[in-house]
Amino acid sequence: MEPEKRKKLLVEKAVEFFSEEGFEAGTRELARRLGVSQPLIYRYFDSKDDLVNEVYRKVYVSQWNDAWTATICDRQLPLRARLLDFYESYSQAIFNRRWMRIFFFAGLRGLDINTRYIGRVGELIIKPICGELRHEIGLSRDMPITDAEMELAWIMHGTMFYQGIREHIYCTARSVDYSLTATCAVDMYLTTAPPIVREIVEKASR
Known part of the structure; x- marks a missing residue:
């Protein structure tokens, strides 16, 4: 060979x-x-x-899709539609047995696989989501994205991720409806995050 x-x-x-x-x-x-x-x-x-x-x-690297960030930032569609499109593609790529198990084994072993991957998600997925939410609700992006804004988006993202844990780590769900999960997670984010983000940005700009 x-x-x-x-x-x-x-x-x-x-x-x-x-x-x-x-x-x-x-x-x-x-x-x-x-x-x-x-x-x-x-x-x-x-x-x-x-x-x-x-x-x-x-x-991780070979399954990463650079189009994910472009999807999130494509303002031809409402943010809700963009987020749902993103999570449909993302869930198909990562929510499988070997992806999830390697991620958790690496965390338990203290390897930097998790740190590298989470850093990539933070920069290329979470931060753009925060910027697009600001644009959606008419706020300026001149001020750097705050940790609190990032945390709100991570909560949405974590809701999706937990379903993968249930299916492939805990094995308590034979199958997961990731489309339903994405709809719930995105709608909760777009309902609860805007007033909080407004307050964060207004306080920071005073």
Whole structure:
């Protein structure tokens, strides 16, 4: 097998392995599952951390859709419609067993996968939502987005994320209607957040 194809196969198998066993599991067991030698794995990866970084790129970076931010910021549609379109696409991309399990195993292990991903969501999803809400309710975007505004959007986002936890981590829901969840989460955000954001911005601009 060509080296690049073998490396891609090793990453794919590592994704499956870590999503079921967690990151405490070692490369020796991974090699045994694959029917290869441990030294073969380290021929392609300098360390276990290097392999974990490849898993991150495979599961998180490669599934990230740059169009999500564009969807949120496309003012040809009302903000509610944009948010619902975004969450429809987002839920299809991330709410699957291996994505969710790797995310939680990484958090328990103290890896920075979670920090990197949450940082990306904050900058490319949450902050644009906050800016678009300001525009929707006629407020200026000249003032930097505040932590309180970010928190309001995170609450909406967390409502969606929790449904993924119920389905793939707790296994207490055989299937989840993510469209219904998105409708409820978005409508609650667009109902409760505007007066709070107005007060935040008005106080900060005095």
